[in-house]
Amino acid sequence: MSGGLSATARLALLARLSKRRSAEDAAPRPDAGSARDFSTLPGMRDYGMLQTALSSLDLPSPLFQRHDGLAGAHSRVGGRDVVNFASYNYLNLNGDPRVQAAAKAAIDRYGVSVSGARITAGERELHQELEAALAEWHGTEAALTFVSGHATNVTVIGHLMGPRDVVVHDAAIHNSCTEGVRLSGARRLPFAHNDMGAAEKEMAASRRGAQRALLLLEGHYSMDGDSPDLARAVAIARRHDAWLMVDEAHGLGVLGATGRGVAEAQGVDPTGVDLWMGTLSKTLSGSGGYIAARRDVIDWLRHTAPGSVYSVGLAPPLAAAALESLRILRAEPERVTRLQANGRRLRELLRARGFDTGFSQGSAIVPVIIGSSIRTARLANAMLARGVALQTVTFPAVPEQSARLRFFVCADHTEADLLRAAETLAEASAGLGAVEALPGLG
Template identity: 40%
Template sequence: MTAIDVFAKAREFERIEQLNAARQIGALPYFHVLDGPTLPVVEMEGQRRIMLGSNNYLGLTGDERVKQGARDALDRYGTGLTGSRLLNGTTELHVELERELAEWFGTEQALVFTTGAQANLGALGTILDTHDTVIADSGDHASILDGCLLSQAKLRPFRHNRLDLLEKRLQAAEQDGGGILVVVDGVYSMEGDLAPLPEIVALVKAHGARLMVDEAHGFGVLGARGAGACELFGVEADVDLRMATFSKSLASCGGVIAGSAEVIDYLRIAARQFLFTASAVPAAVGATLAAVRICRSEEGRELFAKVLANAAYLRRGLAELGFWVLEPEPRPDGPELITPIVPVVVGDDWKAVLLWKALYEAGVFVNVAIHPAVPPAGALLRTSVMATHDQAVLDEAIAIFAAAKRDFEAEHGPLSDGRE
């Protein structure tokens, strides 16, 4: 019998052919090299480019106070802690950060992980077990799905934001015999849309389940305090666990789980992704703490308003050019629900890649999302703004989009406008 080569999948993976074809024509939209900090305008591979592909929503990666926080931590604690939080990897900075994050969220406690992905893996993989059921939105972040699979709980996914299907999954889960946890993103990372949290909360309560919300893209942006989608919708008291990352608005790297003292203490001594991972480098923790303090000040509220105003401005400019830009969600009792993410739907994978190439060569960097990151035939250019983008730079980017669209359509035919 001939043994099966476990490396065969590396040669046979369905995306390899596309990867190589994109490389051959110079249209690979991934792994491009930055030559400096992620600011509204960057140096990338030797050229000036407007950055519309970063999660640096508040622009704090370039803030001198955040950089000083990193320097101070580096000077005090050195380059690394070389151990887990359980052993020698906890510093006063961690303690202060967890206290301030819990205050910001309005929860009893918070627990800081080295990365956001580990926070989701650690929480879900520890809280759930084989007797439980986890219900997840199909648009949830990959680390949520990985945490669900790691737990070996019964997974019942539902189609993105379909409340009727969520209700059916909850009804089915009641027959499974264990605990039930619903997990959703507050803001979905590709399309920038929000979970209908008030309706989800009502369903979760009706079926005696628990609710966890990933606030990675809403924390530091939405709500009067910037505490995320749960605050925006007024459901903070009804959400059992909230997760956030430091690699978006907080201009650093790491993750946090916030909730009741009993659950956080349980994770502190049982979550393997917390116990068996080296503590984050001190500079990252120091930068995060400095960013948190800016966000919780009056200046933070100004930054939250500015990034959402910039998103509305860019969306309006691209829509006027005829791009298929997903519209903000209406809200019956207030203004439209805007996030910093402005997706331009293209549809075809290759058209999205070629349009990306035209923009990149003209001086604008955006992200490309193709299947399976988005549904089949749902390829899009994911643009996102910072509070520190000024109108002149956004106008320049919109002009480059206009020229790229004109040249692209002259060669490849019309882009989808959403009506087909």
């Protein structure tokens, strides 16, 4: 199949899309026009158009690729060995024998589940040990874990803020954060990515009429692989009597000389941040999330946050795996050094071949901005066919002209792995030629 879309082919595709969409719209549905009509859901039409386009081009979806085993620097997808740049196993601790042994020992002692909300019957010593270790890691007084990283932001922000409050956040903030703000009813004011001058203007303009204010950032942005100016963010929050919350989901174990995150990387006192959020599913080899902060707010969240009070406690093997991973991270900072060297090297190799890596600082996340969703999907499939797995971000997750591939680097990738990734992408890109944007989505 040709890599590009000629003018004739593009018109033909547009005609097929229009015809198929018209036929689907015309097809009788028992719930058409009623509140039960799922086609009225936000984004459903655009999603359907994208699926129709992929089908019309005989282009397999690059999403939901099944890995057959442990996903580290290498993996197996569809029964084939691949170099893996699609997983968050940054320090290769998921699969470490010590981490596995800790998880198995926790199952032997506590079982697979704690079988209850912590506030009623689900509290275990493991929870307390993990939270104490996380609090120490971030330089705070206390921490609280939740069963999901996404749910952590939703429940904490949704519970912390209210309709009389304002949340000023980076436009590239994670979906879990915006969902939390939406739940809270607070006024939500995004500012241009990493533009702290714009952040201050939004905060100054909105603060006077708000009861409480929150400045919300990520320590390491997963879409772009860059970081905010943390010292300036602290200063803005203090000037405007606002809380500062930093989502370190991708920063723990990745940024700073020993992996303590953006504060260590930039030489900023971590106590300037009021709320540190993080996940257990990346560097820490488990699943779940946490908040680290002052003891009074953590105790309040423990007793009142819906995601804590009305949810089962963290599963023992996951808590044990995260705790052991944190212990290894503290004892073996050379893993962080290797990871950072690999991230910088891959970014260098990709840029040398003419690829746009955006704002990536080359720590663990290196995006390649492609633009067209069709071209991005084709490149992802071509890379996988050549034995390199990576992540794909296409419309409607991002605007059509900012679709991208994302390389997630880990400490155990070799120079040969990095070189293979860059050379394979160059080869696949050259083989596709020019590909235009999806008709009607640009």
